[in-house]
Amino acid sequence: MALNPKVFEEVSKIFKAYLETKELRKTPERFAILEEIYSRTEHFDVESLFISMQEKKYRVSRATLYNTLDLLEDCFLVTRHQFGKNMSQFEKSFPNRQHDHLICTDCNKVVEFCDPRIYSIQKMMEETQSFKVIHHSLTFYASCTKKDCDNFGKNNSVYRQSENQSNS
Amino acid sequence: MALNPKVFEEVSKIFKAYLETKELRKTPERFAILEEIYSRTEHFDVESLFISMQEKKYRVSRATLYNTLDLLEDCFLVTRHQFGKNMSQFEKSFPNRQHDHLICTDCNKVVEFCDPRIYSIQKMMEETQSFKVIHHSLTFYASCTKKDCDNFGKNNSVYRQSENQSNS
């Protein structure tokens, strides 16, 4: 929907370079998937990607989607998240800045944020632990204190309700 | 193996109070599962818990394990993690301090750490976003720079190898 041509050109280049480095083939399916992902603005799961691509010109199988997502994650063009129990969610990596997430446990609303202190923690970990950090994931699980939250007040008891893991 | 009686007595009390609050039954299975979890020192998954309990006196079903883990998570006696794609991992919450994880993408080794800066980020998020943070999850994915890492050097290319998600 909102594909930025310049961004797409740029990430295509990166993907091509990656495929060449790994001696993998530059198939039309792989670039169609990249294009579809970079047309999206929100987080998505494999199933919604599969449906979107079926509705359009391309007929790709789930197997190809999983394969390509692994490649795109490997070359840092998409980021994988594990918010819920049984489903990976993905998002494009560019032009987003590195960011993290706050998730409302009432309505599953996602707020993105960015904080330099995480980078300083990372630096310290690398120095003290002899690791090279490749990426990180920080998620706050929270309940909304605003009255306009879809589920305001549902979780104000001492113990949380069991969470609804489905997407809103 | 390493069950601390005082800790177990304490968490049993908490679990009892929780069950009473929710008007749920205090079944022997539930306390057997709590005991098994608090005998463990490492992260674990449902299957390994199932096998451990089968090898011992208690015969609990997977269904009961899942049910009880939900309850224990709900009253904060157990913490759930989503390190990999398709499997929840758990750990006891006490007497551990709040901590986070660094995972070696080569050998899946887990390092725990603790940093007060995360709490300050959380505080700021609560103030600016009108959310009450219930818990958080921060994980660094890293490759080891030490020669004694089980897989030292395997991931030193520009692009990561596809990760082995099985437990070491």
Add this chain to the structure above:
DNA sequence: CTCGGTGCAAAGCTTTTGCATCCGC
């Protein structure tokens, strides 16, 4: 022409559900 990639369907694995039985309250 070769062999990696694809689509399809079946299999795999974790987690959930249905139902008869059991037992805490």
Add this chain to the structure above:
DNA sequence: GCGGATGCAAAAGCTTTGCACCGAG
């Protein structure tokens, strides 16, 4: 005794795999 909890097995849901065919290099 009532109704929630359990065990078992079957089902569900996401992901991977096997195989024949296709097409990029």
